Amino acid sequence: MRMIIDTLCHIASSKFSDMEQLISDSKELGVTHAITQGTHRKDWQPTLELVRAYPEFLSSCLGVHPTDAHALQDGDLAELAALCQEYPQAAIGEVGLDYYWPAPEGWSEESYRARQRGLLEAQFELAAQLGLNISLHSRDRSGSVCFDDVFAIARNFPKVRPVFHCFIGTMDQAESIFNTLDGYISITGVVTFKKMDALHQVLINSPLNRIMTETDAPYLSPEPYRGQLNIPGRARFVLDKIADLRGMDREQLAAITTATAKQFFRLNPKAAI
Template sequence: MLTDSHCHLASHKFTASEIGNIVTRAREAGVTRLVTLATCLDDLHRNLEIAATHPEVKTCLGIHPCDVHHAPDGAIDVIRDHLHKPQVCGIGETGLDYYHPAPEGWTEENFRKRQRKFLDAHFTLAEESSLPVVIHTRDRSGHASLLDALDLYRVHARKVRAVFHCFIGTREHAEEIIALGGLVSFGGVATFKNASEVLEVATSLPSGSFMVETDSPYLAPHPHRGTRNEPAMIAVIANHLAQSRGESLQQFSSHTTQTAIDFFRGLR
């Protein structure tokens, strides 16, 4: 009963005809629940359609921070119109990305300002609709995007639950997010040999405070690093984390899945 709490099944790296097989391979690897996230208005309908077709798949709708420059100002209103659908389980992927350079015609300052504006609008939408939010942060070095996103979360935390996905911050950051009522989630990075701090954080947190994810098609776990990732690989990540936590795979799968069920709407 594993749950892949974060994947992108509508990515151009997966062809439409493959999705059935990808979900089947995930099921064979013990994955009973998958959450596919939209990143812009262009892939919103595809995500809704995949989730409507496969009962084990739910979707979150949002504008990824790397896509805010071509999202129209009214993007949030378009998303709002779909939130009542039964296959929608949350808002996202939103967040702050200070890693990628600003697109042509944008200064870094303006691009980041628009990202923060969109993140705040996603939080407000989540408040309105009683849905949880999935947050991406990424930095070239340090934790500036994580800290800025945390500042915004603090403002909304009494009304919204957020997960900071693909978490690579410190234990103190994780504990602050959890104290606010949020979650973190760990993916393939926790299996990388050069990311032992991430594994240490994942090992130190209590069950109920984190989920696991593939972020497929990106971030394949060790020893598949560099290849196209897919939801079945959550088994590799779960095995690695369970072992380092001294838990059986069954115990690990059971508490991370329960955490996902408690977080997302209608995951059941």
């Protein structure tokens, strides 16, 4: 049986109710482990509880997502650091910059983005202190200002290896992630959508050992389930699509992406992989 890892999902989401079902459905599809993200203060404890309840199936990353930057309170980052020390994490995540959504009320675009950058730097520092890697979110409205800013910050922390989650960028960007940052790209169900030819070219031309597979569940369900509630099991459709693009055996690709994820996220010994 194939063993696929979903390297990024949001299982503490209120959209999920039946964990046993989610896990058995995912395993049936060949996904034996998933890395769930606690992306803001209220998410951290529920995320840790899930990992404690299902250590074979779940690992976690904790962090503050850029779209929560404005809600950051005094003490949040200290609490994040304490939790990461008490409960070993797979990485810091999902963190980064988001220039897609408009600034919340009371914030100018500029001040909101500056706050996000400061928050990202602080979390890179935490990752460096703890010897963890980092799962990055980067979303532009148009152009590449956001990507360039994430890249510039990541470059200042050479000890922290980054994975750019839900990567849909260009080959130039992918190459600079691999070569300058010694980083990785992680691919969601978006790869199965129509008109993704540019991304397909990136995947055909990237080193296989720099690619990981994820779902971003409950979001971004791949074809043929686009628009439905997504589950970690559907990382299988992402993997199958990439294998088909490369004209290679699916089992063989699964072995490579799983080995990459296992090493990058230092998965816990109880993980079923």
